[in-house]
Amino acid sequence: MKRMLIRVSGKVQGVFFRVSAKDEADRLGITGLVRNEPDGSVLIDAEGPPETLALFADWCRQGPPRARVLTFVTEDAAPKGYVEFKIERT
Numbered sequence: 001m002k003r004m005l006i007r008v009s010g011k012v013q014g015v016f017f018r019v020s021a022k023d024e025a026d027r028l029g030i031t032g033l034v035r036n037e038p039d040g041s042v043l044i045d046a047e048g049p050p051e052t053l054a055l056f057a058d059w060c061r062q063g064p065p066r067a068r069v070l071t072f073v074t075e076d077a078a079p080k081g082y083v084e085f086k087i088e089r090t
Contacts, residue, residue: 001047001048001049001079002047002048002049002050002053002076002079003032003045003046003047003076003077003078003079003080004045004046004047004053004057004074004075004076004077005043005044005045005046005074005075005076005077006043006044006045006046006057006060006072006073006074007037007041007042007043007044007071007072007073007074008041008042008044008060008061008063008067008069008071008072008073009039009040009041009042009069009070009071010067010068010069010070010071011066011067011068011070012040012041012042012063012067012068012069013036013040013042015063015064015066015067016064016066017034017042017063017064017067018034018035018036018042018087019087020063020064020067021034021042021044021059021060021063021085022034022085022086022087024056024059025046025056025085026085028048028052028055028056029048029052030046030047030048030052030053030056030085031046031047031048031082031083031084031085032044032045032046032047032080032082032085032086033045033082033085033086033087033088034085034086034087034088035087035088035089035090036090037090038090041071044060045077045080045082046085047079047080047081047082057074060072
């Protein structure tokens with residue numbers, strides 16, 4: 001199990017990024033959370049098998065059709081043991 005923090009910025013709020021990320025995470029069996037950040041970025045905290053997590057990260061690099069990802073930054077982290085993927089409301 002691997003955990004990755006992903007931060008995307010650009011046109012990523014107000015374009016259904018969080019809902020779409022949850023749908024993709026659920027489809028791939030990824031656990032964790034997604035939330036909007038005050039600076040306009042979106043933070044994704046995701047866990048899963050390395051190969052599947054790489055597929056999810058590739059999806060996050062593009063996001064849903066209305067998104068325009070300008071920056072994409074990842075950071076590995078120690079697994080937390082998430083059991084589902086949630087949208088965190090801010």
